[in-house]
Amino acid sequence: MISQSLQSNRIWSHLALGIGGSLLILGGMYFAASNAGHNISPAQLIDVIKSSSFSLFLAYVVASILGLVFRAWRYHVLLKASGEAKIPGTKDMILITAVRNMTVDLLPARLGELVFVGLLRKQAGTHVSSGLSALLFATLLDVLILAPITIAIGLMVGFPTKQPFLLALIALFVVIGFMMGIKYILPIFDKWFIRWAAHPNRIISSVFGFIVSITEAVESTMRAGVLMKVISLTFAVRIFKYAGLLFLFFGLTQSSFPDLSELSSVKVLGAMIASEMTASLPIPTLMSFGSWELGGMTVLAFYGAVPHAALLTLLGVHIQTQAVDYGIGIAAFLALLLLAKTRNTQAASGRRRNMIAIVFALFAILAAWMAINSVPERRLESAQSLTQVSRPESLPVPAWLKKIDGFIVWSSNRSGIHNIWLMNLPEMSIRPLTDSPHTENFARISPDGTRVVFARSHKEWQSLRDEKPWDIWMLDIASGEEQLIAKWGLSPDWSPDGTSVVFKRDPGMIISVNVFTLEEQVYYESGKDKFLSSKVNLSTPSIGEDDRLAFTYRNRGQPTNIIRDAGGEFTVVHRDSCQVMWAPSGDFVTYVQKGGKQTNQIMRYDPATKKKTRLLDLPGEFSHEYFPRLSHDERFMVFAASNDGHEHDLADYEIFLWPMGTDALEAARLTFDANNDSWPDIWLTK
Numbered sequence: 001m002i003s004q005s006l007q008s009n010r011i012w013s014h015l016a017l018g019i020g021g022s023l024l025i026l027g028g029m030y031f032a033a034s035n036a037g038h039n040i041s042p043a044q045l046i047d048v049i050k051s052s053s054f055s056l057f058l059a060y061v062v063a064s065i066l067g068l069v070f071r072a073w074r075y076h077v078l079l080k081a082s083g084e085a086k087i088p089g090t091k092d093m094i095l096i097t098a099v100r101n102m103t104v105d106l107l108p109a110r111l112g113e114l115v116f117v118g119l120l121r122k123q124a125g126t127h128v129s130s131g132l133s134a135l136l137f138a139t140l141l142d143v144l145i146l147a148p149i150t151i152a153i154g155l156m157v158g159f160p161t162k163q164p165f166l167l168a169l170i171a172l173f174v175v176i177g178f179m180m181g182i183k184y185i186l187p188i189f190d191k192w193f194i195r196w197a198a199h200p201n202r203i204i205s206s207v208f209g210f211i212v213s214i215t216e217a218v219e220s221t222m223r224a225g226v227l228m229k230v231i232s233l234t235f236a237v238r239i240f241k242y243a244g245l246l247f248l249f250f251g252l253t254q255s256s257f258p259d260l261s262e263l264s265s266v267k268v269l270g271a272m273i274a275s276e277m278t279a280s281l282p283i284p285t286l287m288s289f290g291s292w293e294l295g296g297m298t299v300l301a302f303y304g305a306v307p308h309a310a311l312l313t314l315l316g317v318h319i320q321t322q323a324v325d326y327g328i329g330i331a332a333f334l335a336l337l338l339l340a341k342t343r344n345t346q347a348a349s350g351r352r353r354n355m356i357a358i359v360f361a362l363f364a365i366l367a368a369w370m371a372i373n374s375v376p377e378r379r380l381e382s383a384q385s386l387t388q389v390s391r392p393e394s395l396p397v398p399a400w401l402k403k404i405d406g407f408i409v410w411s412s413n414r415s416g417i418h419n420i421w422l423m424n425l426p427e428m429s430i431r432p433l434t435d436s437p438h439t440e441n442f443a444r445i446s447p448d449g450t451r452v453v454f455a456r457s458h459k460e461w462q463s464l465r466d467e468k469p470w471d472i473w474m475l476d477i478a479s480g481e482e483q484l485i486a487k488w489g490l491s492p493d494w495s496p497d498g499t500s501v502v503f504k505r506d507p508g509m510i511i512s513v514n515v516f517t518l519e520e521q522v523y524y525e526s527g528k529d530k531f532l533s534s535k536v537n538l539s540t541p542s543i544g545e546d547d548r549l550a551f552t553y554r555n556r557g558q559p560t561n562i563i564r565d566a567g568g569e570f571t572v573v574h575r576d577s578c579q580v581m582w583a584p585s586g587d588f589v590t591y592v593q594k595g596g597k598q599t600n601q602i603m604r605y606d607p608a609t610k611k612k613t614r615l616l617d618l619p620g621e622f623s624h625e626y627f628p629r630l631s632h633d634e635r636f637m638v639f640a641a642s643n644d645g646h647e648h649d650l651a652d653y654e655i656f657l658w659p660m661g662t663d664a665l666e667a668a669r670l671t672f673d674a675n676n677d678s679w680p681d682i683w684l685t686k
Contacts, residue, residue, distance in 0.1 A: 056251030067240030102329020406684035544582030
């Protein structure tokens with residue numbers, strides 16, 4: 001009883017230590033991402049996973065199953081080479097290996113591998129010494145294959161520090177030294193081990209007898225001449241493992257983080273290997289959460305990835321791998337139990353056992369996908385979400401606001417999905433302009449104030465992180481009539497004369513469409529001139545007077561604001577900034593730059609003088625400013641600001657209006673709703 005109590009306490013202490021270690025490491029990475037201006041919430045992680053590619057997820061499942069088969073084959077070869085006579089059949093070996101894959105990360109220092117040895121013993125009577133010998137050679141050969149791959153990738157794309165190179169070199173020399181020791185040094189100690197195994201003391205003889213059985217299995221494996229075959233199988237295991245991880249990585253990033261999806265496979269593979277290295281360190285974590293993400297996030301940040309995007313992606317990959325591994329592992333464990341029972345009855349045929357294994361495998365795959373996609377779409381059903389929260393009576397309406405005549409449009413999810421809303425000024429009454437079940441964003445008012453152009457998603461809920469499945473629509477404000485004017489486009493904006501709309505299509509292309517004829521032409525494409533000689537991701541194009549152009553481009557995840565003047569000359573406005581917009585006059589641009597009270601501030605850049613001026617940084621609770629737009633006469637700026645969050649379509653942004661050039665305290669808050677209000681635009685009567 002005392003022994004069982006101590007064992008139970010030990011398990012709980014290991015579990016508590018693992019959870020604490022994971023939370024500590026993840027908390028540090030969360031702080032790093034938040035400190036860079038990007039907050040992370042469970043809802044964002046859910047959206048990233050839910051928007052992942054199902055086809056690439058299935059590709060990962062196939063790669064995992066193939067890797068499982070080759071891993072089981074490798075264990076079978078090693079067990080046979082050790083001289084073991086009692087080896088499980090092919091189906092049992094695959095099922096036992098699947099359970100091993102599930103449990104390997106549960107305990108620190110990969111002690112979960114011992115479950116594999118126990119199952120071999122239980123299912124086939126395999127000697128423990130043979131199981132340990134197979135695990136030893138599998139681990140050594142894993143390192144023997146992984147170390148050169150790590151060095152090669154590091155030489156091709158570089159690592160942020162020399163530690164991965166040093167670790168790989170040290171590990172390679174240790175493995176080679178260990179293998180040489182097994183072949184040439186271990187036989188020298190055999191007689192000594194055998195002599196002690198015959199010791200009259202039962203404990204001493206048992207310990208050294210066990211050591212002798214292990215050394216015999218190890219030496220038998222070395223003499224069997226199977227190392228080249230096992231190395232080939234190990235290489236196949238690694239190929240399927242890393243191919244599967246690449247499938248998951250690009251399946252997650254192609255929708256949520258297009259900048260990350262543009263990284264080369266070699267760089268991503270380097271990050272995955274770094275994750276594996278840190279996960280193998282003797283750090284107390286639960287299922288390697290935290291330690292696995294740490295290495296990959298460090299390498300991805302070195303390659304230019306935004307920290308929060310890297311962390312969310314790696315967490316998504318890790319959760320999906322665990323879901324599949326545990327789904328297949330649990331199904332395999334249940335199949336082993338059921339097969340053990342059916343073997344005791346004569347009615348159990350080989351075909352029945354095969355069907356049981358197949359059914360369990362299919363069930364595991366389906367359960368894994370359902371588990372990671374079981375959270376329903378984030379639809380806001382409360383009555384409060386359907387109407388604007390009343391303006392506090394204690395908050396007076398500024399005198400200047402009472403004199404304005406016009407309206408504001410913006411995107412809000414207060415009705416359950418992002419639709420386009422309109423607020424009349426100065427009375428501040430609101431109404432929805434659209435009621436589509438699809439996500440709508442980037443509302444932009446035509447120069448004459450009669451129409452609104454916006455982007456609408458292909459499916460009901462769509463994050464702005466996925467920049468591809470959107471179309472450009474135009475709405476007549478008076479009649480409410482809608483018209484599709486361009487397929488596959490995002491972030492539209494009007495030309496100054498109101499005859500065309502420019503928008504982003506594909507990573508590096510800006511398209512112009514005539515709103516009357518719907519004829520399209522490529523307005524600008526990265527990689528086609530000397531300024532941007534390579535293909536980079538463009539966003540939020542803006543057209544000023546005299547064909548002036550402004551846009552943000554991203555290279556290795558870093559946003560940079562660019563303008564092109566009337567003479568066709570390009571200028572870098574500011575690096576690590578975004579949302580650059582020409583003023584209606586074409587004399588200056590506004591943009592969002594890091595800094596200020598809550599990370600963001602709204603800036604002005606004058607091309608003639610090259611002077612940068614801070615326009616606005618709110619002093620109050622809401623000071624994470626975004627989405628600035630100027631009225632046509634440049635007297636007012638409408639924008640959104642949050643009190644903490646950053647994500648464009650998730651955070652609690654509120655709409656503000658500010659008389660240009662006045663004190664920041666003059667900015668008036670127009671919306672009071674706990675949902676997301678973003679991408680506003682303003683139009684005033686003449």
